[in-house]
Amino acid sequence: MKAVLALADGRVFYGKAFGACGETTGEVVFNTSMTGYQEILTDPSYCGEIVTMTYPQIGNYGINREDVESGKPHLSGFVVKEYCDFPSNWRSDMTLNDYLVENGVVGIQGIDTRALVRHIRDKGAQNGIISSVDLDPESLIAKARKAPSLVGQDLVQKVTCDSPYKWQEGIWTLGSGYSQAEGDGQFKVVAYDFGIKRNILRHLTEAGCRVTVVPADTPAQDVLAMDPDGIFLSNGPGDPEPIAYAQDNIRQLLGKKPIFGICLGHQLLALALGGKTFKLKFGHRGGNQPVMRHESGQVEITSQNHGFAVEAGSIDDEAVQTHINLNDNTIEGLEHKRLPAFSVQYHPEASPGPHDARYLFERFTALMAKQRGE
Numbered sequence: 001m002k003a004v005l006a007l008a009d010g011r012v013f014y015g016k017a018f019g020a021c022g023e024t025t026g027e028v029v030f031n032t033s034m035t036g037y038q039e040i041l042t043d044p045s046y047c048g049e050i051v052t053m054t055y056p057q058i059g060n061y062g063i064n065r066e067d068v069e070s071g072k073p074h075l076s077g078f079v080v081k082e083y084c085d086f087p088s089n090w091r092s093d094m095t096l097n098d099y100l101v102e103n104g105v106v107g108i109q110g111i112d113t114r115a116l117v118r119h120i121r122d123k124g125a126q127n128g129i130i131s132s133v134d135l136d137p138e139s140l141i142a143k144a145r146k147a148p149s150l151v152g153q154d155l156v157q158k159v160t161c162d163s164p165y166k167w168q169e170g171i172w173t174l175g176s177g178y179s180q181a182e183g184d185g186q187f188k189v190v191a192y193d194f195g196i197k198r199n200i201l202r203h204l205t206e207a208g209c210r211v212t213v214v215p216a217d218t219p220a221q222d223v224l225a226m227d228p229d230g231i232f233l234s235n236g237p238g239d240p241e242p243i244a245y246a247q248d249n250i251r252q253l254l255g256k257k258p259i260f261g262i263c264l265g266h267q268l269l270a271l272a273l274g275g276k277t278f279k280l281k282f283g284h285r286g287g288n289q290p291v292m293r294h295e296s297g298q299v300e301i302t303s304q305n306h307g308f309a310v311e312a313g314s315i316d317d318e319a320v321q322t323h324i325n326l327n328d329n330t331i332e333g334l335e336h337k338r339l340p341a342f343s344v345q346y347h348p349e350a351s352p353g354p355h356d357a358r359y360l361f362e363r364f365t366a367l368m369a370k371q372r373g374e
């Protein structure tokens with residue numbers, strides 16, 4: 001069946017339908033990871049986005065029930081060059097196409113993804129539409145232009161949990177699968193769920209934390225009433241600026257308990273401190289983004305997935321920049337000058353991606369231990 005991808009600026013790509021049939025709009029972005037499409041599909045941070053994979057063949061190791069970052073795919077659409085419908089992997093339970101159909105994700109395959117990515121890099125990320133029901137380019141361009149912008153929307157409410165829950169699962173190992181933590185652990189952590197990835201929770205568990213995940217709008221006093229050793233601010237979708245309730249809560253929690261933020265959590269921490277965020281031209285999404293740690297000059301290869309960033313110089317009074325992106329010199333990490341709070345823009349939990357930055361989970365536990373006077 002035919003399908004069309006049309007961008008708001010009028011560029012049109014003709015391909016074949018893939019996944020669910022239908023029509024979907026969203027901001028068209030690209031991810032340069034060579035593997036990990038399953039983790040990308042289920043990362044709630046992609047809510048509202050149509051994700052293009054730059055790696056040319058996708059689907060060849062199928063889908064399993066384990067490598068998921070949340071309960072279901074959250075992205076708006078999926079774009080690949082060549083879809084492989086005959087997976088070969090001992091862990092595969094189903095094909096990628098069946099998984100997308102099961103979850104109602106509309107996709108397109110067989111388009112020139114290199115041309116699409118070069119276009120986005122030149123013109124910037126923008127809204128687009130994939131359709132296998134309307135193939136008229138003019139009508140599709142008009143619909144893409146009418147689609148709501150990511151900017152200014154609170155997408156966190158679409159992906160956060162309804163009520164608090166406890167997390168006990170550790171990381172996956174070959175032969176044993178996911179471990180289950182026993183006992184109380186060394187550190188009690190409350191994690192704000194702005195669209196949290198499970199591998200963050202698994203790494204926190206592995207570092208000795210026992211985590212309670214709470215909805216994004218949980219008031220600061222309810223979190224403090226749980227008497228945690230530390231507070232975690234998760235990743236999540238969309239524009240950080242309209243999430244004012246989270247910024248208010250973070251402001252109230254600052255200085256009371258150690259805080260660690262990842263990605264959206266990092267942006268919200270910066271906004272809570274009076275900083276500013278801005279939209280990047282086409283974002284950072286992939287598994288090989290070079291980041292330098294100012295402290296040591298060491299370079300980490302990192303996993304990233306973000307379209308916004310913290311404006312340099314906007315919070316110099318409150319925080320120091322700890323990490324910088326070597327591709328475009330944007331801020332990748334911050335640390336409060338006086339209070340126990342730090343954050344990174346990238347993803348130390350990987351999934352998918354390299355493990356260079358795992359030390360950050362230990363940095364969080366060390367900070368909690370220090371606050372307890374240990």
Ligand SMILES: NC(=O)CC[C@H](N)C(=O)O
Nearest residue numbers: 235236238263264307308
């Ligand atoms: N992975 C994330 O948390 C992304 C943060 C934010 N939604 C951005 O795109 O910049």
